[in-house]
Amino acid sequence: MYDVIIIGGGPGGYAAAIRSAQLDAGVALVETDIIGGTCVNRGCIPIKVWLRAADTLRRIQGAGDFGIRAKVEGIDFQTIVERKNGVSSDIRMGMEALLGNYGVEVLKGRGVFKSPGEIDINGAVYQAKKYIIATGSRMAVPDIPGLKDALLTTDQALDLQNLPASILIYGAGPIEVEMATIFCRFGSKVTLAAQTRRLLPREDQDSSQRLAQALRDEGVTLFLGQKLESVKPVGNEFICSLSGSKNPTITVEKVLCAPRLPNTQNLGLENAGILLDEDGSVRADDFLQTSVEGIYAIGDVVGHTMQSHAASAMAITAAENAMGQSKLFSFNLVPRGAWSFPEVASVGLTEEEAENQDLDVTVGEFPYAINGLAMSVNEMKGSVKVVFDERYGKILGVHIVGPNANELIGEAVVAMQFEYTVAELAAGIRVHPTFSENVVDAARDALGWALYLPKR
Amino acid sequence: MVTEITIPKLGLTMEEAKLVKWSFDMGRTVAAKQMVALIETDKVSFEIVSPVKGLVYPVVPAGTMVLVAQIIGYIATDEAELAILQKEHPVDAGVIVEQSEDKPGGKLDKTAPAATDTAGSKVGERIIASPLARRMAKDHDLDLAKIPGTGPGGRIVEADIQKILAAPTQAAPAPISKAPAPEESEFALTVAEEIPIQGIRKVIFQNMHLSLNTQAQLTLQTEVSAKGMQDFRNRINNILDPDETKISYNAIMIKAVALALRQHPRVNSSVDGEMIKVWKQIHVGAAMDVGKGLIVPKIRNADTKSIMTIAKEMGQLVDKAKQNTLSLDELQGGTFTITNLGAWGIDHFTPIVNFPESAILGLGRIVEKPWVKNSEVVVEPRIALSLTFDHRIIDGAPGAMFLKTLTRMIEEPLLML
Known part of the structure; x- marks a missing residue:
């Protein structure tokens, strides 16, 4: 009998296994495929390698502004793919080694609950005092006539040796935005369409608008508030019909579609009595416990922010709770990120969400355009926006579009975690010139005394 | 070496005290065994003396509620140590050495973690x-x-x-x-x-409610002749030397109650969880108001003491109460209480048991009344007795029997011999 069995070896399950082992648990980790999950093998990490390639190209193409005359002779996609595979496998090997180091037993196969206390793996029955479900999410390609034939999944896209000349990316989430960024930079003609009226609909409206403008500047055509009705083959291409106010048709070589759904099927959740939420995710409370005592769920499978860092943060809480503690998970402190040019990152409430909560909302904003470093390095798109409650100065949310946004948002997470008011943030000192000065300046603007903005 | 000044635990139940004042400003010299600060619990005042000679460094301002074992200041041996203390324990804008005594809001929330819990806030x-x-x-x-x-x-x-x-x-x-x-x-x-509602008032507030909320209290009332007790008291007081303590009705009552308790041990008990604990010792308290609220000093082992001794001890306790120098141990751990409202012209009343004790005797005034005795109306001094007890553990009849034993001894004090 194990103390903890963790189902799923992605970033969530991996972190949960190590944390449980640190707390002296006997741990087994069940994985059907390879360790590392979507993040390491098919998501965050591979995309970052591609993005770095795209960014390198971008910088070379912009090098003339700094007097560097350089010409790109060609792009060897195979090298990108090999590098991507190399990084993934290095990380995966590191994870496997560390699991061994902590004495975590890795059980290969599909874990299926037989009852709340038993799990079946390839016909063998295992028992644990506590379970942590970390099965992640899977692709869920929508049922659109003809889409199948034109479909390019992100898995396929990350292994491409030749990029399509034209592509429709259908969806407005972080993955779609990142894929659009990559394809566009490598010369594909990219159209991004989505049913939602704005990009990254979970984000602040200002962030969506700034990102939309940046993508347009890159050369991406946007059709927002449009539904993909059908895909019809014409020769080597496909005609995609969109429904909506503009009602356009687009001819492309490929259609990329990447919606994800929580992995809740074929896990025997019903045998254990584990309930799902309306959106199909596993229902978990603030302690990350499911509807069944002693069974926890973390990461993509519980929905919310389907990003790797959310899973690994939940993993710590779930593992500690499984080992007898009672920690609450702070859903409001999970940052969100997208790696476009420029990056988009945020934590907490958007201005609109805060308004809807009837709070006395005030915002402060500071654009990259007047930041010394941004001007020096010619990366001036973007802004830091601080949303706060006027009453006590409580920071409700921070929204950053701009270079290094995903690093900078850490400042906001720390500030909110330790309950700084906007006044503490405004009183901060940062090295000059850095992008981080923008965070402090946005807080000062929130209080009405940003030094480097015109008098209000 | 720096010496810590901590709040002593002055009694079993003591958890907190009010730091009333510091005797010295910061940096002043205190001699060994000299009072350095004054604290006050809900029951007593206590002078904290410095164990050593040195320079006083108050940390907690006067007027604050402090917890047992909390460090309220330090004694430094010399200026150098004082300077280190100032660095390590900076005190905002200097500690106020004395403050008005009854600052509202000085009460410390007991749910707050004690300062000695280093994990506390x-x-x-x-x-x-x-x-x-x-x-x-x-x-x-x-x-x-x-x-x-x-x-x-x-x-x-x-x-x-x-x-x-x-x-x-x-x-x-x-x-x-x-x-x-x-x-x-x-x-x-x-x-x-x-x-x-704070300080002594808060303690009374809580105890009264706790008592009535916990016990099923029943009061039996009767009236007895005080003639025997009057004669007895006069006889003894007349033969005492002028410098000897005169015996009081309270002293006689305490002795009588103590002896009656010995015969009815169930009345001398407390409820502890699922147990009725009948006490071996008989410690009788006398409720009194010396102007600072209700306090109940105890006569320990009253059944074994002579009325003379009881009278003498009562006198000392009253003096201490007036000077506010009663120790906590003189105030707690009783097994039965007597309360006397005779001085205010009251006869019968319904006293509330001094929790966790199980019974209390209320004494009325001694008043001359017409009384039928042997078919004749006579004038006789009478005293009303009100016995409240916890009916959960003392039935009506045994309660009445205790009262009966008591009334016999009051009417004929020689039975106490």
């Missing part, structure tokens, strides 16, 4: 709280020192303040004050004085 005088929690507390006029922190390391966080604001009885403004101008109505009540 109070390390010495530094309160660990998030900036947001501080801002909210300031806005709502909440004292952070009274708020238990639930954040990392006992840090006070937003949720802790929200909890207090959500609790209707706490410092959050009562909705009535926001109701449409009640003061404009001619029928509205206006406050003449607001008296904080």
Whole structure:
């Protein structure tokens, strides 16, 4: 009998296994495929390698502004793919080694609950005092006539040796935005369409608008508030019909579609009595416990922010709770990120969400355009926006579009975690010139005394 | 070497005290065995003496509630040590050495972690709280020192303040004050004085409620002749030397009660969980009001002491009570209480048991009344007795029998021999 069995070896399950082992648990980790999950093998990490390639190209193409005359002779996609595979496998090997180091037993196969206390793996029955479900999410390609034939999944896209000349990316989430960024930079003609009226609909409206403008500047055509009705083959291409106010048709070589759904099927959740939420995710409370005592769920499978860092943060809480503690998970402190040019990152409430909560909302904003470093390095798109409650100065949310946004948002997470008011943030000192000065300046603007903005 | 000044535990139940005053300003020299600070519990005042000679460094300001074992200051051997203390334990704007005695709001929340818990949010005088929690507390006029922190390391966080604001009885403004101008109505009540329920009042407040809330209290009342007791008292007092303590009715009563308790041990007991604990010792307390609220000093093992001794000890206790020098051990651990309202012209009443004891005897005045004796109306001094007891553990008949034994001894004090 194990103390903890963790189902799923992605970033969530991996972190949960190590944390449980640190707390002296006997741990087994069940994985059907390879360790590392979507993040390491098919998501965050591979995309970052591609993005770095795209960014390198971008910088070379912009090098003339700094007097560097350089010409790109060609792009060897195979090298990108090999590098991507190399990084993934290095990380995966590191994870496997560390699991061994902590004495975590890795059980290969599909874990299926037989009852709340038993799990079946390839016909063998295992028992644990506590379970942590970390099965992640899977692709869920929508049922659109003809889409199948034109479909390019992100898995396929990350292994491409030749990029399509034209592509429709259908969806407005972080993955779609990142894929659009990559394809566009490598010369594909990219159209991004989505049913939602704005990009990254979970984000602040200002962030969506700034990102939309940046993508347009890159050369991406946007059709927002449009539904993909059908895909019809014409020769080597496909005609995609969109429904909506503009009602356009687009001819492309490929259609990329990447919606994800929580992995809740074929896990025997019903045998254990584990309930799902309306959106199909596993229902978990603030302690990350499911509807069944002693069974926890973390990461993509519980929905919310389907990003790797959310899973690994939940993993710590779930593992500690499984080992007898009672920690609450702070859903409001999970940052969100997208790696476009420029990056988009945020934590907490958007201005609109805060308004809807009837709070006395005030915002402060500071654009990259007047930041010394941004001007020096010619990366001036973007802004830091601080949303706060006027009453006590409580920071409700921070929204950053701009270079290094995903690093900078850490400042906001720390500030909110330790309950700084906007006044503490405004009183901060940062090295000059850095992008981080923008965070402090946005807080000062929130209080009405940003030094480097015109008098209000 | 720096010597810590800590709050002593003066009795079993003592948890906190009020730091009334410091005898010295910061940096002044105190001699060994000299009083350095004065503290006051809900029952006694106590002088803290310095164990060594040195320079006083107060950390906690006078007027604050402090916990047992809390460090309230230090004694430095020399200026150098004092300088180190100032660096290690900076005191905001200098500690106020003396403060008005009854500052409202000085009461410490007992749910707050003690300062000796290093994990608690109070390390010495530094309160660990998030900036947001501080801002909210300031806005709502909440004292952070009274708020238990639930954040990392006992840090006070937003949720802790929200909890207090959500609790209707706490410092959050009562909705009535926001109701449409009640003061404009001619029928509205206006406050003449607001008296904080704290200190001794709070202890009485809680004990009275606890007593009635816990026990099933029944009061039996009767009246007996006080003639025998009067004669007995006069006879003894007449033969005493002028410098000997005269015996009081209370002393006689204490002795009589103690002897009656010996015959009816069940009345001399307490409930402890699922057990009735019948006490071996008989410690009789006499409730008295010396101007600072109700206190009940005890005569220990009253059944074994002579009336003369009891009278003498009572005299000493009263003197101490007046001087506020009673020790906690003289005030707690009783097994039965006597309360006397005779001086205010009361006959019968329903005393409330001094919890966790199980019975209390109320004495009325001694008054001459017509009384039918042997078919004739005679004038006789009479005294009313009111016995309240916990009916959960003492049935009516045994309670009445205790009273009967007692009345016989009062009517014929020679039975006490």
